Amino acid sequence: MLRHRTFCIAAAAAALAACAGNAPRGGPGAAQAKADDESNALYQRLDEDSRRYEAGLALARSGETARAQAEMKAALDDLRAAATQCAQVKECDEQRFVAGFDSLLRAGIGSPSDLAVEGDTSATTPEATGEVGEGSPVVTALPQLGRSVTLLKGRELGDIIALNGPVKAALEEWLTQYRPNLMTAYENYQYLRYQMWPEYEKAGLPEALLFGMLAKESGGKVHAVSRSGASGPLQFMYATGLRFGLTTVDGFDRRFDPRLAARANAAYVNEQLAIFNNNLELVIGAYNGGEGAMQRRAGRGENASGFWSPEVYGSISQETREYVPMVLAAAWLFMHPERYNLEFPKIAAKxxxxxxxxxxxxxxxxxxxxxxxxxxxxxxxxxxxxxxxxxxxxxxxxxxxxxxxxxxxxxxxxxxxxxxxxxxxxxxxEAIVPAPPPVALAQSRSPGKARAKDRTYIVRKGDTLAAIARRSGHCGIREIAAANGLRGPHYPIKPGQALKVPECPR
Structure with a gap:
């Protein structure tokens, strides 16, 4: 059973009693005491709703499906109401509700209570049916999967987003300064979709997750290379790519192949879902910050802590704290653009x-x-x-x-x-750019005379061997390739690599 973040009623009652006994009758101290009282009362509701939800799970396991659903729905409804009140109380910690709510939802996924009672449509996810006014072109194409991944349970993810400050902030970023990036990523993805989406679909994963990761990692630029050397549309490091079959074949680094990169990414996600007990946020965090680091902070299996729990969220790098909400937010916008006054372009991408x-x-x-x-x-x-x-x-x-x-x-x-x-x-x-060469094209000099054979060029991002050959003004691709042991037909080079540029006859 998953470890839940529950909050002790006795401790909450003691805290309430202490506040009541010490609060002054008026002034700022009285206002502070009132806020503390309100917060503790809300935390007590969180604890009570958590216990009621878990009791509903027990009923579901014993076969009392209808009663279980009623209890669990009542618990979640009250928890939503308490969380909404928490947002209006200055001293109340909203993240505490996010962590508790997320933990309860995970506990319920896969139980008999997940199965709709005959005639009950409340358990149908928006992703499976499409909602009135929803404009996403892929909403109705998303698979209905019985996977314990919060992202696949659309209403629940929507509730988490409604409560979750980091994800709401990420939504604002995508909708403001990063809106052009989001649109470009969507357009690029539409042309690549026929290659990438089938690999995710075969792996039983949601297309929205694929888009969220693609948008954050590369913006759909297949040849993207990061400063750390992560490459391709889904930014695999070399060693991780090898682990999932992204080798170099005939000089072509297959991290740049959209279909194979999507297949490798899906395999990675499924591998990590098994390790982290299907906790999607932990998997996304591991993809960014490394699975070893995430396991050290969150644990693994049924004992893994939730990503939003303070001990995990507070201990990971700032980069990963920003990365996970950005991926979730992009995925959510992909499914529900019209909720955010967003319209993706229509692309004829066949x-x-x-x-x-x-x-x-x-x-x-x-x-x-x-x-x-x-x-x-x-x-x-x-x-x-x-x-x-x-x-x-x-x-x-x-x-x-x-x-x-x-x-x-x-x-x-x-x-x-x-x-x-x-x-x-x-x-x-066919135009040739004459000398002087760029600054990176440096000629090493020995005492007394220059030695042309010692000229080197440091490869920059976006360079190709053909472009370097043209800029050199003397040598062709084959001569430079031969001097550096590069094999055709693709002559692979990478940023930072030092190439010998021989002096060739004019």
Whole structure:
């Protein structure tokens, strides 16, 4: 049985008695004593409601389903009312109610009381049915799963969000300064959805969680690389990626493959749900701060403490304290945008393909396709995301097949198979930037003379070998690759890597 954060009635009564005996008749002290009395009375209701809910669970286990549901519903209704009053009392600790409420809900998930009584619709989740006025395009697609994960039990998560200060603050962040990031993440995800969502669906996990993690981790940028080296749309560290099959094949780091990254992320989440007794917040925290660190703070199995409990929430890093609410908030907005005056764009994201009729790189195709059908940003990010194995600066040969949104198939035939736009794109792409080289392209000097063979270039974020070769002005991709032992066709490089740039004949 889960360890619950319950609060002793005797202790609360003693505290109330002490406050009543010592409170002065008037002045600031009297107001403080009144606030303390109100807080302690609310804490006592929390304790009583917790015991009533647990008694309902016992009834459910003995087969008295209808009576159990009535008791548990009454306990939760009163707990909500007490929590609402707590928000209006200055001295009352709302987080105490969040932790207690979350713990009780987890205790009830999976019990017979979870099964709706015949004719009772109160147990149906909004995610399964869709509510009037809800505008999320995926609400009705979310699976009804009997998993003890709070996120899947929509009304309960909604109650937690309504009470939870950190999650409410995260909702405000997504809806204000990070709204452009949220919109970009949603658009990027729509083009990747056909690859990523099936992997989550097969693993029995909610799409909202996938979007929440994607939005916070990379914003849907498949080639994102963090300062610590976490890579891909779901930001796997190298060692963790290897653990879940994200190896390097033919020079391509499969952390950048959206389908495989989603599969690995789902496997990680399910692994950690088993360790943390299906406590989703702890799993999200472990994904950010490391499962070992989270286990040391929260424990594991049925004895694991809740993420919102003071001993856990107060001991984790500030980064993780911010990360978990941001993921939950993005997931919640994904399911219920209209509750927050939010409207996600409608994206025609059906995948298609083109077969090149002339050599072209992703960069050239982006110039050629212009802003047809995507007036905001053009197509560079989308084409990169859909073809993660390709160097965007390297020309692909005639006959090469590229994945594109289906609506671009006709645009390619019309504007890019021949004519002035592909010619302009090729002209721009073949331009060479003359010396002086960038600051990072440094030439080591020995006493008396410069040695060209000692020139080095420190790879920066976003660099490709083709771009470095063009900037060098002398050597091609193959010469630089040979000097550094890089293998084609993808010639993998990473930020911070020192490359030898040989002096090649002009």
């Amino acid at each position: 995948p298609g393909s083109i077969t090149l009729k002339r050599p072209a790189s992703i960069a050239e195709l982006t110039v050629c396709l212009g802003q047809d059908g995507n007036a905001h940003d053009g197509w560079f990010r989308t084409l990169r995301n859909l073809n993660p194995q390709l160097d965007p600066q390297q020309q692909e040969p005639v006959g090469a097949r590229l994945v594109v949104p289906q609506r671009l198939e006709k645009v390619y035939e019309r504007d890019c198979a021949a004519g002035r736009w592909p010619e302009l794109a090729a002209e721009l792409h």
